[in-house]
Amino acid sequence: MKKKQMMLLAFSLVLFTGCHAQSSQEDEVKNVSKVLQQSQVTRKKTRKSSTPSSEIKESGSSSETKQVVNSSETSQTLWNSEKAQQLQQFMSSWGATMGQEYHEYKEGHSINHYLFEVPDQILSGDYPFVVNNEREDFSWSEDGESGSGYKAVAVYSDLEPGSHELEKHTYLFTIYNGEPKVLIATLHGQHEAYYAAFVETENQELKNGFAQIVNGTNSLSNQPEKAVDTGIVAGYSKQQVQAARVWFTKFDRENGSAIDPDAYYSITHLEAGSAIAPIPNSVNFSKPAISILATPTAAGGVTYTDNGDGTVTIYDIPLHFQDERYMDASYSRDFTQAILDKAQTISLGNFSEEQLMTFLTRLK
Numbered sequence: 080m081k082k083k084q085m086m087l088l089a090f091s092l093v094l095f096t097g098c099h100a101q102s103s104q105e106d107e108v109k110n111v112s113k114v115l116q117q118s119q120v121t122r123k124k125t126r127k128s129s130t131p132s133s134e135i136k137e138s139g140s141s142s143e144t145k146q147v148v149n150s151s152e153t154s155q156t157l158w159n160s161e162k163a164q165q166l167q168q169f170m171s172s173w174g175a176t177m178g179q180e181y182h183e184y185k186e187g188h189s190i191n192h193y194l195f196e197v198p199d200q201i202l203s204g205d206y207p208f209v210v211n212n213e214r215e216d217f218s219w220s221e222d223g224e225s226g227s228g229y230k231a232v233a234v235y236s237d238l239e240p241g242s243h244e245l246e247k248h249t250y251l252f253t254i255y256n257g258e259p260k261v262l263i264a265t266l267h268g269q270h271e272a273y274y275a276a277f278v279e280t281e282n283q284e285l286k287n288g289f290a291q292i293v294n295g296t297n298s299l300s301n302q303p304e305k306a307v308d309t310g311i312v313a314g315y316s317k318q319q320v321q322a323a324r325v326w327f328t329k330f331d332r333e334n335g336s337a338i339d340p341d342a343y344y345s346i347t348h349l350e351a352g353s354a355i356a357p358i359p360n361s362v363n364f365s366k367p368a369i370s371i372l373a374t375p376t377a378a379g380g381v382t383y384t385d386n387g388d389g390t391v392t393i394y395d396i397p398l399h400f401q402d403e404r405y406m407d408a409s410y411s412r413d414f415t416q417a418i419l420d421k422a423q424t425i426s427l428g429n430f431s432e433e434q435l436m437t438f439l440t441r442l443k
Contacts, residue, residue, distance in 0.1 A: 157223030157254055157293055158232040165292045166252065170235050173285060176316040178346045178442065179248070184234040186219040191241075192249040192264050194272045197234055206275040210262060223254040223293070229262070230254045245357060246347040246370060251277060252289055259293040261286050263350045267357060281351035281367050311432045315439050321427075322346050322371055323438040325391055328428045329381050342378035343443045346371055349382075355415045358400050360408035362415040368394070374443070392424045 189196035208217035216228025236249040251262040262277035330337035354361035
């Protein structure tokens with residue numbers, strides 16, 4: 080009888096031990112799953128991950144299944160690597176039509192926009208982020224969805240690293256409340272800044288291009304304006320040809336000789352909201368403007384806005400600002416307001432392509 084009881088007790092112990100081991104294994108699986116879930120949340124919240132996602136394995140799922148899930152998530156997010164490549168191609172094409180060359184930057188690889196690094200010194204809080212004179216939240220987002228406030232997905236600038244050439248552009252491509260927003264830095268070489276100030280770009284072509292990429296409707300028919308493809312000016316953009324006409328219209332009337340054989344010319348596109356002059360408290364342009372400057376500056380310069388009807392409005396802006404009075408905020412504002420008030424609207428003249436080429440071939 081005792082022998083039977085001992086055998087029954089031993090069997091019970093074995094059964095209990097097996098159940099306990101199985102329960103422990105189940106608890107361990109649950110704990111591992113919980114840790115994995117927490118690590119996924121942490122990775123989403125952290126801008127930089129020290130562990131490549133390929134090194135994290137999930138229990139109970141094959142690599143094939145995981146790849147399918149990732150592919151599905153990528154196609155459904157507002158931003159992904161495919162859209163980033165489309166934006167890169169768009170900016171290359173759009174920049175060419177504007178006579179500008181843009182380079183891409185991102186978190187960890189910033190461009191020094193005169194005084195602050197975009198985007199890193201905005202992300203760090205060194206420079207408060209301000210949009211349309213309002214303090215806003217700013218974050219970097221790989222998918223256009225994670226993060227808060229203005230979620231930046233790309234940065235493009237035509238500033239060369241280490242250069243402080245005036246009137247260059249830095250664009251932030253962001254998602255704000257689920258909507259694509261293209262912002263441009265309003266600092267254009269001034270000598271002090273307390274915050275990173277941006278406004279939404281007025282360039283409709285740029286806004287539309289980004290929105291089409293984000294919304295998945297980008298197509299060849301929506302690419303930036305192509306260069307002129309006829310005559311001896313073929314290959315130059317319509318904006319460049321227009322700039323040549325503006326130059327000759329202004330300086331042929333005044334001097335009779337528009338082109339300095341020793342000079343080169345550059346075209347700069349100024350966004351709405353840009354300062355009329357690079358001095359403190361300057362009045363701003365209410366719509367996009369274009370500036371043509373000769374090198375050396377003694378060969379002249381002109382700033383104008385295109386009215387879209389064969390006329391342009393020209394602003395009489397000095398080429399140099401060496402007078403100490405320009406540092407006085409009141410004087411500066413009155414002076415630039417007078418420039419705005421006295422602007423002249425003129426009709427563009429007709430010039431031969433041969434004459435326009437004397438300007439176009441000296442663009443830099």
